[in-house]
């Protein structure tokens with residue numbers, strides 16, 4: 001005991017952004033998320049692939065050679081990383097994307113059709 005306890009820093013991320021469940025659909029073309037507050041969302045592999053923020057994709061966007069779409073792409077592998085993000089590998093052999101949960105939740109909200117929200121709270125689902 002030094003009498004000088006270190007107070008652990010707060011998490012550098014929103015712990016509520018981490019879903020309680022992230023499941024690949026059988027066709028591997030969609031990931032379904034469920035959050036602790038009951039919100040649910042489904043994000044397609046093509047949307048996720050086109051929103052990859054890794055250095056390579058960022059560079060390709062800057063160079064203007066980032067693909068416009070990823071028709072028919074699937075998720076090969078989904079691996080949670082340290083509670084703040086998920087690592088996704090895609091069927092086009094691109095496996096450098098680290099997607100923070102908070103980013104995925106933002107994407108789900110952003111991608112939501114106002115008529116049919118991707119993020120739905122049970123109370124709102126009539």
Ligand SMILES: [Zn+2]
Nearest residue numbers: 052054057097
């Ligand atoms: Zn990427």
